[in-house]
Amino acid sequence: MPLDDAFQALKTYDWGTDRAPVTPITEAVAAAQSNAEARQDLESRLLAALSSDISRDAKDFVCRMLTIVGSTAAISALAALLPDEQLSHMARYALERITGPEASQALRDALPKLAGKLKLGAIGSLGVRRDSASVSALANLLKDADPAVARAAAQALGLIGTPAAAHALLQAQPAAPLQAAVTDATLACAEAILAANDPATALKIYQTLAADTQPRLVRLAATRGQLACAARTA
């Protein structure tokens, strides 16, 4: 069986080895959409490989495959790698693309256990997933002692883009170095809210950001936003 051979080859796969022997795994993953049984089997094999003693490059490869066929069954194994300096990113590489609230929950649950860059990664992934259930957790991180964490939380809230996310950003009282990130995220929220056909809420946000105390670049952005709101309600 080529697929059996490919998983066998994964045991010695590393930077510098031939990629061809593991190619059947790539092909099987691409073809797995219409075959639930094959998909589940592939996922099981990939998770077994992930927990085995294979190279970092081989685990990277496994995570790339789980980006497509990973399901809720893969979440706990991937979440366990989030604190791993070497594998955290590739765990998110798969986790970020797995649909459903469980993957977001795993990323959210990991936040208190992570620090430094790895925490920034998890925050960023929650933003990419536009996980509205994370607004409260991210709002708390706006006050984090690490400015990079607070900045990442602001950016994630901007990507989530809901009225609740905008409210959290408007309530924040960021230190001067964070002000630009919070303002940018708030503008992003207003754009998302306007796109969701709520010009009244978006307009209130833009009016707040049009104050004379804001930098000129922001005031111009807020003015453009107000005009867009007016055009929508005209």
Place this chain on the structure above:
Amino acid sequence: MSTIQQSTRRDFLKTASAAALVPYFYTASARASADRPPPSDRIVMGGIGIGNMGRGDQGAFLGRKDVQYVAVCDVREEFRNHAKAQVDGRYNNKDCQAYNDFRELLARPDIDAVHIATPDHWHAIMVIEACRAGKDVYCQKPETLTLREGPLMVAAARRYGRVVSGGSQRVLEDYRKQVDPVWAGELGKLKSINVSVGPLPQLCNLPAEDMTEKIDWDLWLGPAPWAPYNSKRCSGSFSINGASWRSFIDYSGGGMTDWGAHHFGGATFIADVREQQPVEVKFHQDNGQTYLSYHYPNGFVLYHNRPNTPNLALEGSSEEVAPKPVPGYQGEGGIYGDFIHCVKTREKPFRDIELAVNTAAVAHLGNIAYTLQRSLKWDSAKQEFVGDADANRLTDRARREPWAI
């Protein structure tokens, strides 16, 4: 990562007194002369990613009398030093500042505009950060690495009213012979064009090598997955077959995006569908040969690698269409002049970022269809595939911490 936001130098120039400004940037090279505009009328520029294409872009901007070039940035010391020497030689001084980290360059309030020619995996982050910092941007093609990046770049440009131009000069300059008769209505309503370009990007598992150059490897990788240094992995050569970053999926969409930016860009310009994205990508297999057809809302079909069909072969019809004027560059000096003109006038450039993103999207959609070996329906308004969860997983990829967009 840091977010930089400030008023632009030109905003500042308009509101501050000239006397207060002079000491800030007034140098011998910056004085007005008979053949150069005064400093207040020049665009102050910096460049990020100055190897290969960036070197050419730098030369084009540096040669302009209405540009004052003040800063270069590259994670390779050799490129950085060479680029600084070029600028200093041009102005006969030592004023050009060289940076390893692009965030330091973007933080300078005196810089109006930047050109970016890094590998593709950096484009979205840098363009968005530049817009937040109030800079106008000329970004080399392909402008995006993933489908999700495009709308975020457009949003940042529009949010801050920035002029952001994509980088393919070929779209207008190479395909004019096809554009003119089609836009004049001589071929009737255009039914299809074929584009032959490739290949797809590949995974890179090149072995670790001793580092023989001074390069900030962590910053070169940036948002891409960690991998050991290898000179081919980070080579900026034009190879799309394994000897440069253009070949590898973590940094590029392969030949599909690299040359696709030109050919798909030219084809969609010829067909006047630059402002749209396809609604469907059909995957075909014909005698063992695979190819694609992209279907646009107006019925136009863009083929990729259609068997027995030359690159950019046009298929017209007897249906009459009214002639229309062909858009082109403004200002003088090709695509670079077009960008500078628009920086001054605040008009949209010929390769406005939204149009460039649409071109890159064609290539990304194709890469995903080939990867999954099936036809895909695309909702461009929602930026998602219709009824294909697996395909939607491929619209983006997690960025290595601390980078995010």
